[in-house]
Amino acid sequence: MELIFEKSKDKRGCDILPSCDVPVVEPDGKYLRRKELHLPRMSETDISRHYTELAGCTYGINNGFYPLGSCTMKYNPKVNEETANLPGFLNIHPLQTAHTVQGCLEVMKLAEEYLCEITGMDYMSLQPAAGAHGEFTGLKLIRAYHRDRKDDKRTKIIVPDSAHGTNPASAAMAGFSVINIPSTKEGYVDLEELRKAAGEDTAGFMLTNPNTVGLFDRNILEITKIIHDAGGLAYYDGANLNPIMGIARPADMGFDVVHLNLHKTFSTPHGGGGPGSGPVGCRAILEKYLPAPRIQKKEETNESIGRVKEFYGNFLVVVKALTYILTLGGDGLKKASENAVLNANYMMNQLKNTYPVPFEGPCMHEFVMSLEELKKETGISALDIAKVLLDYGIHPPTMYFPLIVHEALMLEPTETESRETMDRVIAIFKKVYEEAQTNPQGLWDSPKNTPVGRPDEVTAARNPILRYTF
Amino acid sequence: MKEFLFTKTHEWVQFLNETAARIGLTDYAQKELGDLVFVNLPEVGDEVTVKEEFADVESVKAVSCVYSPVTGTVKAVNEDLLDQPELINSDPYDAWFIEVDHISAKEELLSGEEYEQFIHEEE
Numbered sequence: 001m002e003l004i005f006e007k008s009k010d011k012r013g014c015d016i017l018p019s020c021d022v023p024v025v026e027p028d029g030k031y032l033r034r035k036e037l038h039l040p041r042m043s044e045t046d047i048s049r050h051y052t053e054l055a056g057c058t059y060g061i062n063n064g065f066y067p068l069g070s071c072t073m074k075y076n077p078k079v080n081e082e083t084a085n086l087p088g089f090l091n092i093h094p095l096q097t098a099h100t101v102q103g104c105l106e107v108m109k110l111a112e113e114y115l116c117e118i119t120g121m122d123y124m125s126l127q128p129a130a131g132a133h134g135e136f137t138g139l140k141l142i143r144a145y146h147r148d149r150k151d152d153k154r155t156k157i158i159v160p161d162s163a164h165g166t167n168p169a170s171a172a173m174a175g176f177s178v179i180n181i182p183s184t185k186e187g188y189v190d191l192e193e194l195r196k197a198a199g200e201d202t203a204g205f206m207l208t209n210p211n212t213v214g215l216f217d218r219n220i221l222e223i224t225k226i227i228h229d230a231g232g233l234a235y236y237d238g239a240n241l242n243p244i245m246g247i248a249r250p251a252d253m254g255f256d257v258v259h260l261n262l263h264k265t266f267s268t269p270h271g272g273g274g275p276g277s278g279p280v281g282c283r284a285i286l287e288k289y290l291p292a293p294r295i296q297k298k299e300e301t302n303e304s305i306g307r308v309k310e311f312y313g314n315f316l317v318v319v320k321a322l323t324y325i326l327t328l329g330g331d332g333l334k335k336a337s338e339n340a341v342l343n344a345n346y347m348m349n350q351l352k353n354t355y356p357v358p359f360e361g362p363c364m365h366e367f368v369m370s371l372e373e374l375k376k377e378t379g380i381s382a383l384d385i386a387k388v389l390l391d392y393g394i395h396p397p398t399m400y401f402p403l404i405v406h407e408a409l410m411l412e413p414t415e416t417e418s419r420e421t422m423d424r425v426i427a428i429f430k431k432v433y434e435e436a437q438t439n440p441q442g443l444w445d446s447p448k449n450t451p452v453g454r455p456d457e458v459t460a461a462r463n464p465i466l467r468y469t470f
Numbered sequence: 471m472k473e474f475l476f477t478k479t480h481e482w483v484q485f486l487n488e489t490a491a492r493i494g495l496t497d498y499a500q501k502e503l504g505d506l507v508f509v510n511l512p513e514v515g516d517e518v519t520v521k522e523e524f525a526d527v528e529s530v531k532a533v534s535c536v537y538s539p540v541t542g543t544v545k546a547v548n549e550d551l552l553d554q555p556e557l558i559n560s561d562p563y564d565a566w567f568i569e570v571d572h573i574s575a576k577e578e579l580l581s582g583e584e585y586e587q588f589i590h591e592e593e
Contacts, residue, residue, distance in 0.1 A: 461508070
């Protein structure tokens with residue numbers, strides 16, 4: 001497909017303006033551009049076709065199955081868009097005086113309260129723009145807490161080796177050093193290693209639960225106790241909250257601070273469609289450090305870590321998430337989680353005799369398959385399987401994550417997929433496995449039906465061309 | 471040619487004398503990682519500590535840590551790798567990462583034969 005600049009033709013345009021009804025004023029020469037702007041010149045017809053063609057090159061949850069593990073690509077209900085488009089929410093300005101936006105503040109307060117109820121936390125800030133930003137904010141709270149207590153030796157954050165890559169990155173951004181601890185061969189936090197790592201320099205510990213191989217860590221109370229006994233705080237990464245809504249709460253597991261991804265668990269668009277929203281919740285001991293401004297009647301505290309985002313975060317995303325929560329209600333959220341777990345277990349059980357699952361046992365919302373054996377036998381890797389799925393109109397699962405599983409494919413079907421869809425996908429997975437044995441070349445030649453085939457990722461990373469040159 | 475010794479985390483060490491050595495990644499490691507696209511190296515004068523991370527390498531799949539088999543001071547850094555990380559793929563035993571001197575400690579290192587045996591067991 002051509003770039004819009006390549007389609008541009010001199011003298012084309014779509015600038016039919018009404019005749020000028022005010023006196024023409026020539027600006028001072030020094031304010032005029034010396035070089036013509038580089039804008040494509042096209043007719044409205046061609047612009048419209050260009051963007052329609054581009055839209056056709058994209059793939060989203062509205063196109064088909066999207067089992068991108070750890071990303072919770074659930075369906076985004078249309079009613080969310082309707083509420084987010086209500087003029088009272090849409091046509092406001094962040095600098096409006098507070099008394100003219102009381103309804104919007106009420107929406108945010110209500111969303112905070114529901115999210116507190118779901119997580120068991122005492123307070124919530126909606127300011128962070130997305131998950132990693134939420135991690136950064138939560139870690140700043142931990143830092144402020146220790147600093148306030150003059151406990152300056154607490155400089156380390158413990159992270160299991162199965163963690164999302166953002167965890168160590170956020171910890172480093174927030175000024176901590178990171179200690180990695182290995183997982184057990186069953187995929188859980190290794191309690192002995194945790195005990196060894198925890199000590200008087202421990203600021204905190206970060207964990208997703210269920211973890212990145214889709215297992216709920218049954219030692220969770222022991223884990224958070226080890227951290228608390230060492231004087232650290234426990235951070236809950238909400239990336240995997242989807243299977244436990246209304247069933248288990250991070251606060252009850254012993255966590256002190258949590259971030260949520262409204263764009264995953266609470267059905268607002270993401271994956272190139274953003275923006276996201278990564279609210280941070282905390283226990284009362286951390287309340288005074290929460291980012292300001294907050295919605296409350298009394299004065300802000302001085303200990304706040306300050307702003308982490310202009311104004312109050314991505315408001316319309318919050319409107320969509322609140323719509324989702326209110327639409328489903330408490331029982332509905334619980335049912336959504338139960339179905340997410342049921343769907344993942346259904347797919348895992350249908351596929352595990354074809355694609356080995358290294359961590360056996362009932363999974364939560366997602367599961368990980370290892371293609372290590374297949375690769376040894378046939379040369380077909382996780383990447384090759386992912387590529388051929390594109391030809392079947394399926395978004396590939398997450399590849400090569402978590403790092404502790406070789407040739408990993410991580411599937412998260414979510415609760416919004418029907419049994420028929422999953423059966424169709426399971427059949428395709430099995431067919432592709434057959435092809436790996438009988439016709440590997442066919443897989444290496446895939447994808448054949450997509451706008452681009454296999455991009456040269458290595459050259460792109462080694463010698464990136466980051467700018468279009470005219 | 472000085473003998474290459476190995477770690478279980480897939481680094482090689484070549485001792486230049488009692489207290490100085492070159493460190494790099496093994497052929498097995500570069501094969502497992504795949505095409506490398508970026509390398510992060512320490513600076514001359516930095517201290518490295520036995521079994522602690524001193525560099526990282528990035529492939530299209532993931533970023534991985536490189537651990538130091540010795541404690542000492544970085545005497546030289548192979549800056550060619552910064553522009554051409556592919557050298558690690560094409561000639562891993564020539565593509566040294568750093569040269570360390572004032573070595574005061576080292577981990578238990580494997581001989582070539584022992585390392586071969588170790589990867590065999592790993593697989």
